[in-house]
Amino acid sequence: MSTTSHSIVHHSLFEEQDQMPTQIGFFPFPTNLTFPPLGCHQSSLKAFSSIAPSSSLVISQQDSVSNLTAETLFSTTAQKSREDLTSSFRGAQFLSLHRLSVNPWALGEVADCFSCKRSGIDDHHLGISATKMKKIKARRKVREPRFCFKTMSDMDVLDDGYKWRKYGQKVVKSTHHPRSYYRCIQDNCRVKKRVERFAEDPRMVITTYEGRHVHSPSNDLEDSIST
DNA sequence: CGTGTTTGACCGGCGC
DNA sequence: GCGCCGGTCAAACACG
Numbered sequence: 001m002s003t004t005s006h007s008i009v010h011h012s013l014f015e016e017q018d019q020m021p022t023q024i025g026f027f028p029f030p031t032n033l034t035f036p037p038l039g040c041h042q043s044s045l046k047a048f049s050s051i052a053p054s055s056s057l058v059i060s061q062q063d064s065v066s067n068l069t070a071e072t073l074f075s076t077t078a079q080k081s082r083e084d085l086t087s088s089f090r091g092a093q094f095l096s097l098h099r100l101s102v103n104p105w106a107l108g109e110v111a112d113c114f115s116c117k118r119s120g121i122d123d124h125h126l127g128i129s130a131t132k133m134k135k136i137k138a139r140r141k142v143r144e145p146r147f148c149f150k151t152m153s154d155m156d157v158l159d160d161g162y163k164w165r166k167y168g169q170k171v172v173k174s175t176h177h178p179r180s181y182y183r184c185i186q187d188n189c190r191v192k193k194r195v196e197r198f199a200e201d202p203r204m205v206i207t208t209y210e211g212r213h214v215h216s217p218s219n220d221l222e223d224s225i226s227t
Numbered sequence: 228c229g230t231g232t233t234t235g236a237c238c239g240g241c242g243c
Numbered sequence: 244g245c246g247c248c249g250g251t252c253a254a255a256c257a258c259g
Contacts, residue, residue: 166232168251181250185231194250 156180156195156205162213164193175199189214 157164157180164182171178177197184191191211198204 165230167253169233170249170251172249173247174249179249 156197157182162186162191172196177202184213186213186215 163185165185166180166182168181169178170181175196176199179194179196182193182195191209191213193210194206194208196206198206
């Protein structure tokens, strides 16, 4: 079924919640994209696993994270336990992603890929207007690499292994839900993340990461504090 | 009292 | 130039 191929993402990993498969299985993945985001940091991966029991997941198969093609395993709580999901993550070897230096999910290029790839689906369907795309492109020169993903979760902030400090909250016009702004509290680390509820389905949380951590997840920080 | 959050003010980019 | 909007700042506040 062709519609499953774009259930992943436009500028987020998932596009529309009602297009997410609800069964375990392999589904076609956009042929010009890979998952998880190339260059995606561990925080997102841990966040995925932390919310696994209550959300839909996209898991890349280790053998299929190639340049242009990947298959995707979807699973839900009903089919898999948390442990199973965690082991699935291990098997997926997400951390091999750094082998490519370019992160196509950053800087709006994901949207570019989708808008030019998918025949019969226009930008309007994707929720990205031409105006918005112009804005995204205009920001490229100043933005850190960004990517975001959408998860079904009661919690707004997912535990991704890093320590964050909230520095702002804003109700943005596009969602009518407050968007929260967080910064990594580690010195010299400028990674930020935004958290907001999905306008069309408030049960879903959209988490956007910007930048790359210059340190490992919070363990080292906690160690230094606790000792 | 230290740490983290809240929230209104402010700023810069962008479209008209 | 003006107004809108998203993002950030920072003082006030809450909490342990």
